[in-house]
Amino acid sequence: MSRPTGPSVVPTGEDMAQERPACALEPELVQRLLLTCREAKKSAYCPYSHFRVGAALLTRDGRIFSGCNIENICFPMGVCAERTAIQKAISEGHREFRAIAISSDLQDDFISPCGACRQVMREACKPDTVSRTHFPNSAENVTIKALSSQYARHRHVAGEGKWRGRNGFQHHCHVQGHGR
Amino acid sequence: MSRPTGPSVVPTGEDMAQERPACALEPELVQRLLLTCREAKKSAYCPYSHFRVGAALLTRDGRIFSGCNIENICFPMGVCAERTAIQKAISEGHREFRAIAISSDLQDDFISPCGACRQVMREACKPDTVSRTHFPNSAENVTIKALSSQYARHRHVAGEGKWRGRNGFQHHCHVQGHGR
Amino acid sequence: MSRPTGPSVVPTGEDMAQERPACALEPELVQRLLLTCREAKKSAYCPYSHFRVGAALLTRDGRIFSGCNIENICFPMGVCAERTAIQKAISEGHREFRAIAISSDLQDDFISPCGACRQVMREACKPDTVSRTHFPNSAENVTIKALSSQYARHRHVAGEGKWRGRNGFQHHCHVQGHGR
Amino acid sequence: MSRPTGPSVVPTGEDMAQERPACALEPELVQRLLLTCREAKKSAYCPYSHFRVGAALLTRDGRIFSGCNIENICFPMGVCAERTAIQKAISEGHREFRAIAISSDLQDDFISPCGACRQVMREACKPDTVSRTHFPNSAENVTIKALSSQYARHRHVAGEGKWRGRNGFQHHCHVQGHGR
8 A cells, every 4th residue: 555656766957868777776676675774764773863764775786785873972973874874785895886765754755865975875886876765655766966956956945954843853964855 | 367267157957047146256255265265275184185175164244264174094083174164164153154165286176075065064054155166276156056966967077086186186075077 | 259170180090190281281271261162152053952062272372262063964964062173273273282171061060072072182182182171160170091081981970871951961972970 | 823812901990890891702702703803804995095994893692793994085974994883783783782803904003993983882882892902913802991091091102193004004093002
């Protein structure tokens, strides 16, 4: 019943042609990624924000590595779910990736990687890597490139650092709006 | 003789209309910013990369705060020039900014803020903030929004984490190509 | 009336001899440092923790640089007060320091630098640097060396990541107990 | 032939009594940890420092998670081997740990965690956690507490941010000397 919608690309100008592979992810893989990142949230250590995030990273050869956010009483010493997943995969010898899915408890907003995670993705992920943001029963496929402009595009939608939702935390390290 | 070129916007699709204020920075201010960020490089503490970066942040009320990169023997404990400047300004009570200029020793590439600095800029800077990348005798004005898509647009130009130049370091935390 | 107590060293074993200069800071300087770091708290940007921290760094030639914590909606992108002060000083060309004072709103606990700040202090500060923790009307002088063992010594006192106080935040990036 | 020496505690004053469990690690486990962290180095992604680090984290229930350093062209966006291992374990649901072993290519120095990793260990690791530093054919057991004072104790031995060895890199995020 309640399941992720089929992948939908959010193209941005010139992206459309060369980044088309982004939407080439098999639906079954998309489902597995979404399930994995949702499950990964359960391991989140976030006693300060109470904002759980899960990530699932797909390697070129089909393995999936999960990650969660792990906070520290010294806030700057925490780490995001995306980087946890990427570091796990790399430390196990994987260097090529196809996609990453991210999940939070947000009800009405997709979640999107912070700038630090994007910087790490840029060096760790191949150009056709699909970054996939979603909320419980919805999902969309975006390319890293599209994500880059969304980053800014949605700042007005989502508000500048506005916090909503449970525990007063809506956006943790994530600023992207609904994509529409 | 040798001076920054006049500001030229690098528009990206929908950016053009609403972000036009980006190029509204007075030429004199642009010159001051460029001089300041170039001067700021001299304080860089970068014994590990030998890659000096300087930044100059313009507050809404006309003050300029400079910054440089400060490395640490534990690489992740270092900080970029942009964030140094932003932290200085905020710690002195400034919360509204107009522009930031960045400078490196790169001869043939503009320098561009890393993802972490962009994340911090998003929360610290107002929408019309101009992020200005340049190289010794050239410069261009870009909006934060335009910068976001440049981030991805130039990865193919600049190469994936390719290092060139002095000491084997060309790109430090900066990956952007020439803008063209 | 209500003013910081005179400096009292908390020696730790072998530290006592060689680090004695730590307590050699003139009382007037101590007062200035304490006032400055307390004042610096006012610039703190901490909408997520509501835990204000201020720092004051004394250079070898008598200048004082202040710092505050600056948080980000992406917690790991924030910065501590101590590092803000250190980065400011270095970016202004200062490389030699005598002391750093730290202040928070804690009522019954000294505040102590997090591991990341200690790592940065190690590279930025000279051996006789005094790290000074305090609470509103009290203060103590500790050497970097003494601080290192306090780091661990007080974990049982202060509790493992226990949060108390205003807004549910007592310890931010600071874990040290009362020193006794 | 060439194998790690038996565990030897480096006690520091009051540590000795209450932290004795630190040396209670079974020799077989010590061997496994050392082998694992040495093996983990092979996955290190360190194109900028060429300084490989490996870590092996032992959970309370006997599992071992490995980690390596993963650098980024933007130095501050990198991560240390210790935190990689800790994040992996936590993201897999583990919250209680016994020991962590760290390995580098240093020939004549033990390697020791940076301040950031210590901060994370403090919140992630239980008090009796053994932090184990070593070099190819030698090893020593130290408690977190002992490590804290070693941090400072060896700064004079190891030099202030001095870089030696291959590629001009001896100490990466590690400052500790030989323990003697």
